[in-house]
Amino acid sequence: MKPAPKLFSAVSAMALALTPAVSGGLVLNLLTAEAAHAAVANAISVRGNSRVASSTIADLIGFRAGKNYSAADIDDVVKQLFATGLFSDVNVSVSGSTLVVSVQESSVVNQVIFRGNRKLKDNRLRSVVRLQPRSAFDQSTLDADIQAIVESYSRIGRADVIVDASVVDLGEGRVNVVFDIQEGDRTKITQINFVGNNAFSDRRLQSVISTKKSNPLSWFTRTDIYDEQRLAADEEQLRRFYFNHGYADFRILSSGATVDPATGNIIVNIEVDEGERYTFGNVDIDSTVTGVDTEDLQRTVATRSGAVYSAEDVEDTLIEMSERLAANGFPFAEVTPVGNRNFETRTIDVSYVVDQGQRAFIERIEIVGNSRTRDYVIRREFDLAEGDAFNQILLRRAQKRLEALDFFERVDISTRRGSAPDRVIIVVNAVDKSTGEFGIGAGYTTGAENSGVSVEGNITERNFLGRGQTLRLAAGGGLDSRTYNMSFTEPYFLGYRLAATFSGFRRTRDYDEYDQATTGGSISFGLPITEELKADIGYLFQQDEYSDVDPTAPTSIQADEALGAWTKSAVTYGLTYNTIDNVQDPHEGLYFRVNQEIAGLGGDASHISTKFVGNYYRTLSEEADLVGSLKLGGGHIEGLGQSVRTYDHFRLGPKQIRGFAYNGIGPTEQGPAGVGEHLGGKTYLHASAEAQFPLPALPRDLGFKGAIFADAATLFGHDSTTALNTDMEWRASAGFGLIWQSPFAPLRFNYAIPLKKEDGDEEQRFNFSVSTAF
Incomplete structure (x- = not known):
């Protein structure tokens, strides 16, 4: 057989040496020879089939009487029949004027049986295999199904699973496919090693990635399972993290996993090259497009000279600049950032080049x-x-x-x-992913009145029925109170980027001198002005009913609360600015909201109320993952032509100052034994400072953090002439907190000690809350 290549070469050389006339004659002879092998088929004969009808096979190959069937046509017929998966063997030939098709039908799967599987149920495995009852059996498909089962077990941390398959012949062309599975033990990630990191500790980098080491809660979170796709996503998260913290030269040199031969567990290794840390140098705009106003584009630049280099700031600038160009009539203009590193000064000059892009x-x-x-x-x-x-x-x-x-x-x-x-x-x-959330909060109040435990719970679905809508149900209460709330938010009302929220509520409370029930509802609309700034406007209606009023109650309660039904009809509006990087675990950013309520559009209430709150977060130490936060808030309510009733005054609680109960500070009424019921106040201010840090004694993967804080607040002023303690008096507290980023979501426990208080204040030193996803 070895001389064949030489013969082929000789023939090729000879063909090249032929004159055009001779070569043309050779081609003609070859075509004539091929035509001699073609035959006209006027009939078809199908052999070997028992389940598939002959007419069906003829239709599958598109048989037509009188058609010339060449070798290429016969090859196509074979391929078409194999492609159906109905046959394990096919032979096609032409005998005289008859096309002869001989087939061997594939066995039909009767049942697919799984044995030995406990961690993955039958329904789950059936969804990953291709062999199904009544499908044609094929060995290559069976091999692929074995691999699919192995991969499914690997995704739940059982990489050492063993899958054996057998085929049981039932006769008459039917078979059962049996998968015998030895699930093995769960493979865990016991170590995550970073190599080459100096600016950030292993603990800090482990907080950035989603792959985690095994811990007592890994049975629930499953984050300790090695997955190549997850590791690839983690690499991208690390790049973003470093690029946004000034390390523009950051590279991942290698990443992967090794298996500990002694335990069979996995060790993940990530080697990085951090490079130097840069700040922004000169920042300018260079446009080659006629008519572009570079001064106007300058307003969209988020990168500032002297600031730490951040790829996210560059990206935000590109987005804002592209939108501005499109709005100004340049839809095909492209913005490209060009960076020039200065290794001596460790700065990066950025030039935003505006060119006319390709029309697409x-x-x-x-x-x-x-x-x-x-x-x-x-x-x-x-x-x-x-x-x-x-x-x-x-x-x-x-x-x-x-x-x-x-x-x-x-x-x-x-x-x-x-x-x-x-x-x-x-x-x-x-x-x-799952978008349902369950929340519960609890507190214990100590003091002269209303002491005891209070509990709140809520269920929220943020993607209701997959429509992007939010549905929230909440209920809570204590010894003398009950609250019920329901809200529904449509983020794109009537097809516009306009969020509409509809809510209803009912609150009941038993006071010493009377009982109160409040029922109402609201509708509000939120409109985004920019990505960070949003405006909202809404309408609120509520009705208060009072019962069991004590005839000996103080005069302010008799005057304001014992009126039967009291209605409030009010318009609300506000602005919200939010640049927080992560709502669940904030490290950087500012949140600020201001809103007003004007009551008096019908109803009994007539007042204007203004409130504001601001939260600022900043990372104080990247190495230690130390995050500081400041919170400021305040409000004032003023009657419009009438006094503000007692119930509409502000009341503060642990959300504003920890260590004190809800409605536990501020103006009071004279009681039988001295200080009586707290009445709320017309003006309040509060401030908090807090530092959060990882707990050094616990692995970072457990999700525990500590916090120390100091709070201050004041609540003063009242329209009742008989109210006591209406002067501006500050309260202060300090304490510590334990934060747990649990598998269910953040849980927080606070213990606060009042440092400055007034007579009659009600303390609540213990407080915890949890918000959980399911």
Whole structure:
């Protein structure tokens, strides 16, 4: 057989040496020889089939009487029949004028049986295998199913699973497929090692990634399972973290896992090169597009000279600048950041270059991966639609919005070429996650009155029926009170980026001198002005009813509370600014809200109420993961042509100053034995300072953090002439807290000691709350 290549070479050389006339004759002879092998088939004969009808086979291959069947045609027939999966062997030939098709039918799967599986139930395994009852059996499919089962077990931490498959022949072309599974022990991640990190400790970097070491709660969280896709996502999280903290040269040199031969557990190793830390140098804009106003674009720049380099600030600038250009009539303009490193000064000069980009349009947006969230919920977060000018920067804004919804495990947006060179197809891969939350809070009040335990609970679904809507139900109470609340939020009311919230509530409380029941509802609309700034406006109606009023009650209660039904009809409006990086575990950012309520549009109440609150977070030490926060708040209510009734005055509690009970400070009424019921106040101010830090004695993966804090507040002023203690008197407290980022979500326990208080104040030193996801 070895001379064959030489023969082929000789023939090839000879063919090249032939004259055109001779070569043409050779080609003609070859074509004639091929034609001789073709035959006209006027009939078809099918042999070996028992379940599949001959007519069905003829239809499958598209048989037509009188057709010439060459060798290529016969080869196509064989491929078509094999592609159906109905046959394990196919032979096709032409005999005279008859096309002869001989087949051996594949066995049909009668049952798929799993044995030895406990951790993954039958339904779960059936969803990952391709062999199903009444499907055709195929050995290659069986091999693929074995691998699919192994991968499913690997994803739950059982990489040493053993899967054996057997085929039981039942006769008459039917078989049972049996998978025998030895699940083995769960493989855990016992170590996560970082190499090359100097700026940040292992504990700090472990808080950035989602892969965790095994701990007593890993049976629930399953974050100690090694997954290559998760590790790849963790690499990207590390890059973002370093790039946003000034390390523009950061690289991941290697990452992977090794198996401890003694235990079979996994050790994850990540080697990094941090590089130097940079600050921003000169920042300018260079435009080659005629008509672009660079001074106008300068207002969109979020990068400031002298600030620590942050890739996120550069990205935010690109997004804002691209939107401004599109709004000004330059939809195809592209903004490219050009950085120039100065290694001596450790600065990066950034120039935003504006060029005319390639004219490309969006052909369509494809959405995959979402099993629960509706497609339109994802589409509406895009400022782009089919037919619009393609803009890569605005795609990144859409991705940030989708990630901010917190509906998905991950969001990946990619592009591919469309039906023409100037058409682009956008592919969005969004994998759903649990969006239900359960919350519970409790406290214990000590003091002269109303002492005891109070409990609150709520259930929230943030992606109701996959429509992006929020439904919340809450209830709570103590010895003498009950509260019930329900709210529903549609984030895109009537198809616009306008959030509409409808709520209803009922509150009851038994006071010493009377009982009170409040029923009402509200509707509000929230409109985003920018990504950080939002405005809202709403309407509130409530009715208060009083019963069992003590005839000997103080005059203010007799005057304000014993009026039967009291109604309030009010308009509310406000502004909210929010740059917090992570709501569950904030490290950086500012939250500020101011709102007003004007009552008097009908009803009995007539007043104007103003409130504000601000939270500021900053990382004090990256190495120690020490986070500081400051909180300020205040409010004032003033009657419009009438006195403010007692119930509409402000009341403070642990949310404003820890260590004191709700309605435990402020003006009071004269009681039979001295200081009586707290009446609330017209003006309040409060401030808090806090530092949060990891607990050094516990592994970071357990999610525990400590906190020390100091609070101060004052509540003063009252429209009742008989109210006592109405002067501005400050209260202060200090204490410590324990924060647990549990598998269910953050839980917090506080213990606060009042440092400055007044007679009659009610203490609540212990307080805890938990918000949990299910």
